[in-house]
Amino acid sequence: MSRTLTADLPQRIGQRVTLRGWVHRRRRLSRIAFLVVRDRSGLAQVVADGNLLDALGEETVVAVEGTVVANPRAPGGAELTDPRITVLGSATPPPVELWRPALTAGLPTLLDHAPIAWRHPARSAVWQLAAASVRGFRRALDARGFIEIQTPKLVGGSTESGATVFVVDYFGRPAYLAQSPQFYKQMMVGVFERVYEVGPVFRAEPHDTVRHLAEYVSLDVELGFVDDHRDVLAVLRDVLAGMVGTIRAEAAQAVERAAARLPEVPERIPLIHFRDALALVGADPDEPDLAPEHERHIGRWALEEHGSDFVAVEGYPARKRPFYTHPEPGDAGSTNSFDLLFRGLELVTGGQRLHEYADYARALADRGEATDAFEPYLQAFRHGMPPHGGFAIGLERWTARLVGADNVRRTTLFPRDLHRLAP
Amino acid sequence: MSRTLTADLPQRIGQRVTLRGWVHRRRRLSRIAFLVVRDRSGLAQVVADGNLLDALGEETVVAVEGTVVANPRAPGGAELTDPRITVLGSATPPPVELWRPALTAGLPTLLDHAPIAWRHPARSAVWQLAAASVRGFRRALDARGFIEIQTPKLVGGSTESGATVFVVDYFGRPAYLAQSPQFYKQMMVGVFERVYEVGPVFRAEPHDTVRHLAEYVSLDVELGFVDDHRDVLAVLRDVLAGMVGTIRAEAAQAVERAAARLPEVPERIPLIHFRDALALVGADPDEPDLAPEHERHIGRWALEEHGSDFVAVEGYPARKRPFYTHPEPGDAGSTNSFDLLFRGLELVTGGQRLHEYADYARALADRGEATDAFEPYLQAFRHGMPPHGGFAIGLERWTARLVGADNVRRTTLFPRDLHRLAP
Incomplete structure (x- = not known):
């Protein structure tokens, strides 16, 4: 008999159907017993003989043939009765109690048992938000003439430090291992003008923080024929709107299960210059970067002044930005770059890049670096590159902000850090 | 003035517009000179003063403001006259002649100068086919309830040999570096039932062949609640149809420019058992694998007998398949696995996997391997996994077959092999 998803039961009242899924929970009441079956679409209640349940431990994979009966107290208003149950996959008791409404296990347990813990409806919803975000990211860019690229993660030299x-x-x-697809996406602007990539990036990050991982998923964008970084920021705005829009349209149930708080993306993202940001937070005007408490301050300011969860800071000092960053016209110490803060935390870094070979040669010389190692990449700039820029969004950080997670490890399927290489 | 794409010129006859792009070619005739401008949408002809062209070497990035005039002999039936040209990015003469209809440079030159060579319309079309294929892949799976996952490339142990x-x-x-997301996609079947991943895989391949790379893009699929490998093959069929369909619908121009030959994907892919395949090609019935000439033979047979560019071979001997492969019921020496041949070359490997922990423990013991190293992954099988299977398509091989490339390096943006790490 063909399979019916639990979510479709209300449309099958009176029919004999077969569910397939996991034994999510067993409940014995005084005169009746229930089996709750979980599949990718949700949960369904099966009215069963209590004796049957003894052999069906939580997480056992089953096929349940039964008759669909309307019951206003059952999830979705329908339940299965008169079941015939077949075991498809055996299970020993799981290391975390998946049937409880909230997963109470600590983070190390969740990570050690990630393959099991992700089965919890509140956990799987988190990844559904991530997946919907990536779908929205691609869709927004596809609609704007971008093409997806896949660039090598094994590289002969490093782009950044x-x-x-x-x-x-x-x-x-x-x-x-590539720290970013930076050079590759720039080179591909020379081919396709507008490119993006969704892929892993690697940082041998020796610090054990709640915001950093050794490997994460970067949503990278690069586009040519910009006037400056503000054209890049405008695309970022549209991409964020596309990500949130796709979540709203296609992952509403996951928003609820993961208790996510979706932002409104304003038509124009509020923008503040780095030097004004320092003044706003009362920092020394010679500070080269914003401290986390400064970012939080600016985030509060954007919410209060502009009603926005997002705010962009432009004009970061050149000495804190990579060598390929385009200077600010009229102020060589500042750059045409930005950070996007989302609810007071840095989410995106972007900006305009240098596009003339001579400027790269000079920038590298200023840092005391030889151009030789970079020549395979710099050839793109010898042979005609348009003014261009781009940005990168860290997927795990984005999802962490949506669900208010205190640690990016909670929004990464299988995080990698100083201590963790498995599962 | 806002930008007009070259492809949109025919809709702007009589108007003053600004193109932005690369100087693709300069042509001086006796009384007139042409500048051909290339952008992401195609080529446009600009009627220009011959003296102007001296300073505009090929690949210079320009903005060209001009008046659109109908001209049946110009590409698209329109050209730009009375131009005002601004240089946006300078260029020295490129290492390959991009304006020639065909790129005549040898493979090493193309690879050394990949950032430039990919600009050639016949090259960029190849990647457009790859990108459209990936779009079709995802779309077919999204429509069938699959979810995209991103799994770590840094792993503590290796899945295969x-x-x-x-x-x-x-x-x-x-x-x-992960050779495949095999275990991860299986574990995620325990969470989402139906998953896919598009990402890099790594093989320290010491052989210098036209079919192997050290890093390539794998299109990975895994699904639960299958009866056997034939359910997996049915999904593969739909995915291939989706890939070809998206190319036809959205990359028709790239098909032409890359001289690609698209296959028809039959409603059912012809299927032959491994032992019958050996008999068909006249090989020793004890052969454990198919040689390349056998695959070509079977490919010809499928075309002649079934009119199909595709043929699947099922029932491969267990000793040539990974330990996680599900045996064929009633014949422990054979497996519920398949290879898909496309025009006589292996394109996809897939099959049903073991899903019971005890079967993994036994399979590893049979190979003399301890389960300890695999425990972080095998826990998924201890706690309830449905019968499942999946497959992986090599993106570069797929594109190479479409365009008849003799080497996968021609369809990889920046190939990695024994000798090459840059650009």
Whole structure:
């Protein structure tokens, strides 16, 4: 008999159907017993003989043939009666109690038993939000003439500083894991003008913080023919609106189960210059960066002044930005770059890049670096590149903000850090 | 003035517009000169003063303001006259002649200068086919209740044989680059039932062949509640149809420019058992695998007998398949697995997997391997997994077959092999 999803039971009242899923919970009342079956669409209640339940431990995979009966007190208003149950996959008692409304296990337990813990409806909803976000990200960009690229993660040199790269034994010589697709997406602007990539990036991050991982998913965008970084910010705004819009349209149930708080994305994201931001938070005007408490302050300001969960800070000092960052016209010490803060935390870094070969050569020389190692990439700039810029969104941070998670490890399927390589 | 794409010129006859793009070609005739501008949508002809062209070498990035005039002999039936040209990005002469209809440079030159060579319309079309394929892949799966996952590429152990993994210095201890998301997608079947992933996989492939790379893009699918591998093959069929359908609908111009030959995907993919395949090609019935000439033979047979570019071979011998492969009922020496041949070359490997913990423990013991290293993954099987299976498509191989490329390096943006780590 073909399979029926639990969510479709209300449409099948009076019919004989077969559910397939996991034994989510067993409940014995005085005169009756229930089996709650979980599948990818939700939960369903099966009225069963209590004796039957003894052999069906939680997480046993079953097929349940039964008759659909209307019952206003059952989830979805329908339940299965007169069941015939077949075991499809056996189970020993799980290490976390998945049937409880909230997962009470601590973070180490959740991570050690990730393959099981993600089965909890409040956990799986978190990843459904992530997946819907990525769908919305791609859809917004596809609609704007962008093309998706897939670039190598094994690279011969590092784009950013060399301190935090992982070294790979590459047929007897060293290779590195890409910290970002930065150069690749820029080179591909020379081909397609507008590109994006969704993929892993790697940071040999020696700090054990709630915001950093050794591997995370980066949503990278790069586009040509911009006037400056504000054109990039305008695309970022549309992308964020697309991500939130897709969640609203296609993952409403996950929003509820994960208790996510979706932001409104304003038509224009409030923008403040770095030097004004320092003044706003009362910091020393010579500070080269914003401290976390400054970011929170600016986040509160954006909410109070502009009613926005988002605020962009532009004009970061050149000395704190990568060498490929385009300077601010008229102020070489500042850059055409921005950070986007979401609810007071940095979510996105972006900006305009240098696009002339001579500017790259000068920027590298200023930092005392030779251009030789970069030549395979810099050739793109020798042979005609438009003014361009882009940004990168950390997927796990985004989802963490949506669900108010205190640690990005809670929104990563299988996090990697200083201590953790498995599962 | 806002930008007009070259492809939109025919709709703007009589108007003053601004194109932005690359100087693709300069042509001086006796009394007139042309500038051909390339942007992401195609090419446009600009009627220009011959003296102007001297300063505009090929690949210079320009903005060209001009008046759109109908001209049946111009590409698209329209050209730009009375131009005002602004240089946006400078260029020295490119290492490959991008304006020639065909790129005649040899493969090493194309790869050394990949950022430039991909700009050629016949090259960029190849990646447009790849991108459309991935779009179709995702769309077909999204429509069937699958969810996209992102799993770690840094792993503590290797899934397949240990001989071909890259070793990473992970904070002073060894980690490995994932050869496939195999275990992860299986574990996630326990959560979402139907999952897919598009991401890089890594093989420390010491052989220098036209079919193998050290890093490639794998389109991975895994689904639960299957009866056997044929349910998996049915999903693969629908996915391939979705990929081809999206190319037809959204990349018709790229098909033409890349001279791709699209297959028809039959309603049912012809299926032959491994032992019958050996008999068909006249091989020794004890052969454990199909040689490349056997695959070509079977491919010809499928085309002649079934009119199909695709044929699946099922029932591969267990000794040539990974330990997690489900045996064929009634014949423990064969497996519920398949290879899909596309035009006589292996494109996809798939099948049903073991789903009971005890079967994994036994399979590992049979191979003399301890379960300890696998426990973080095997816990999923201790706690209830449905019968499941899946497959993986190599993106570069797929595109190579579509365009008849003799080497997967031609369909990879930046290939990685024994010798190549840059650009």
